[in-house]
Amino acid sequence: MxxxxxxxxxxxxxxxxxxxxxxxxxxxxxxxxxxxxxxxxxxxxxxxxxxxxxxxxxxxxxxxxxxxxxxxxxxxxxxxxxxxxxxxxxxxxxxxxxxxxxxxxxxxxxxxxxxxxxxxxxxxxxxxxxxxxxxxxxxxxxxxxxxxxxxxxxxxxxxxxxxxxxxxxxxxxxxxxxxxxxxxxxxxxxxxxxxxxxxxxxYEQQEEGFVRLTGEALSGFRLEAGGRLGWIALTRRQIVEHAADLADTSEIVNHLFAIRGVKVCLLFKELPDGKIKVSLRSKGAIDVHAVATAYGGGGHQNASGAVLDGPLDSAVAKVVTDARSLLA
Missing domain, CATH: 3.90.1640.10 (inorganic pyrophosphatase (n-terminal core))
Incomplete structure (x- = not known):
């Protein structure tokens, strides 16, 4: 300073x-x-x-x-x-x-x-x-x-x-x-x-439901852009079913970096009011902050977040398209 x-x-x-x-x-x-x-x-x-x-x-x-x-x-x-x-x-x-x-x-x-x-x-x-x-x-x-x-x-x-x-x-x-x-x-x-x-x-005080939700989330991940972009979408039903409303789910997305070649990861979470929270993560010089700010969010070059209007499928389509452009 x-x-x-x-x-x-x-x-x-x-x-x-x-x-x-x-x-x-x-x-x-x-x-x-x-x-x-x-x-x-x-x-x-x-x-x-x-x-x-x-x-x-x-x-x-x-x-x-x-x-x-x-x-x-x-x-x-x-x-x-x-x-x-x-x-x-x-x-x-x-x-x-x-x-x-x-x-x-x-x-x-x-x-x-x-x-x-x-x-x-x-x-x-x-x-x-x-x-x-x-x-x-x-x-x-x-x-x-x-x-x-x-x-x-x-x-x-x-x-x-x-x-x-x-x-x-x-x-x-x-x-x-x-x-x-x-x-x-x-x-x-x-x-x-x-x-x-x-x-x-x-990190070691999670409820059983959160761990089960993590497993379900990872079992449904998707890869795009030749395996360089990974994303997960959590529906309201999944979150409620596992009693994980109060859990910090943003860390789940980092598991996708364990896959060789993945450079950008996204996690979409359907909120109680129908809005969609998206957590964006990246490696190196890839700037996910630019994507987050386009939707009124913020954060850092390699870790950012934003909240979008639903429905979930629409939010996923928009942000995945924008994230894909970072890897073009």
Missing amino acids: NPETLRRVREEIQRASRILLTTHQNPDGDGLGSEVALAAYLTSLGKETLILNPDETLERYRFLDSAGQIHVFDAPGCGEQVRSCDLIITLDNSSLHRMGKMEQAVRESGARSLCIDHHSTTDPFWSVNVIDETACATGEMVYDLIKSLGGELNLASAEALYTAMVTDTGNFRFSKTSPRSHRIAAELLAKGVKPARVYELV
Whole structure:
């Protein structure tokens, strides 16, 4: 972070008394871990801090919230809570439309605002944008910010940031994993973080139904473009049948990369309202982010997502055609 940006961030925090932290819809390990760690630091400064997200925390990440500080924007009084804050910090998300049901309250709050994100898209709404596309995760940026501001991490904060980095790098295997990422991870381990504990809590707590759904999904995958494009479609019936409504199904698609030659993978999931969530993954220089943004989504070059109107067959046809063009 350059000195001028750090100065502006410091000023925003110093002038604020009540700070709201939030992230994108369907919060993931990076957004949640970044919130928890930054909230602890801000609280240590004497700031009143509120974490309020558009959607519930998935079961696999609830160990991060042992203090019960993460709240969901789902009650009549939540709009007033947003308006009562004089600084809003969004983490791992720079797009207002990805705040879902919180968007209007944030837009109309009148508060100063700060965006900390490692995605390439930025929104002019935010008073200060802190964007680092080279960071492997927003958690990496939050670590640097806390240290640059003179803060220290306790074990809970270190575990939260380690979770942020582990989940957003696919256990340190994605392309943005850097020497810097590993150095930060080493410092978090020195604080007492146990990698085996984090892995078990995040990846080994699935319900039987999710595992059966994964098997069914993989049994029906399709290959296109000479075996370079793989995709899976999950119907509403399949999800309900396996009681997997609350499961994070986006990771299922990565299994297709085990097939030699596959460069792009897609997972389509039919949502309760009839819309279709698509998770896009790629290898190397193939930019699935360009496809996602065409449908109002976002993410990274190699990992992005979007929500389309149904029906399922129509959404599959559109996105598969676009993905095929990336391989032409």
